[in-house]
Amino acid sequence: MRFRIVWLVSVLWLALAACTSTAPESSETVRVMASTSIIGDVVQQVAGEHVAVEVLIPRGQDPHGFEPTPQLMAQLQTADVIFINGLGLEAALEKMLDAPEFADRVVALGEDVPVLLPVEADGHEEEDHDEAHADEHAHGPYDPHVWFDPRNVAAWADHIxxxxxxxxPAHADAYRANAAEYRRQLDALDAWIREQVALVPPERRILITDHAVLGYYANAYGFQQVATVIPGVSTLAEPSAQALSQLYETIRAYNVPAIFVSEMINRRVVERVVQDTGVQMVLIYTGSLSAPDGPAPTYEELMRYDTTVIVDALRGVE
Ligand SMILES: [Zn+2]
Incomplete structure (x- = not known):
């Protein structure tokens, strides 16, 4: 009996010692949230083992059309920091987070990147991005899909x-080291994309997408984004009959073999375009990662997947 008590006491003591020694390591002190699964992945790469990032918009949901629920609003109140893209991407969520109570907790990663492209109707880019950088961020004159240029995501990593x-501050060194390592991976990703794109003859580097989602990708890798099925940089619109016939003309004029569309988009209009023109429909991932067991479970894999199917379609590889 006595032996048993001694054993129990020493087990308890050991358990206690274990608790106090591991407690500072697993700091549950910081509650980190991210709007999209893409941002969530990048934040997690930088946070490493020290933070479990909570993603607000479920995978497979369109960030443009996402409507925050009352439960989500309650969850947001408990955040220490909420990383969003901004520039109008998460339209309804951004409006909610505009409230003064969130002012010092929201970090809009998309609004502070090296490459910022204006929203363009005619598909041509303006020069002087630095000048354009200076003001009017919140008013939506910029294409919000900044993650399609890995240089911008490298800037996210440092900002995060x-x-x-x-x-x-206890883990500051770890966060900076993780960001530096992630930057190296993004450099490798960028080099790989350049190699792949080089396989497509320059005159065939033509992108037609569901909405204007690949502006940064086109700008970085020498494509032309010549038309979209849905007008503009949001998915929350419908093409007019006139816009559709203009689209058909563009498809014929450039003789494009494929249009690139996200799973999240209402397929009805896209299917009509496919039927009317005979163009091939190729699925890409745009505003959300795939399911964890799908082809685009991380940002890096999303970029590799999209690049592979885009390059294959434009080269005419089945
Ligand atoms: Zn979009």
């Missing part, structure tokens, strides 16, 4: 590391 380091 700085933010987490301020909230959780």
């Amino acid at each position: 590391a700085d933010t987490l380091a301020t909230l959780d």
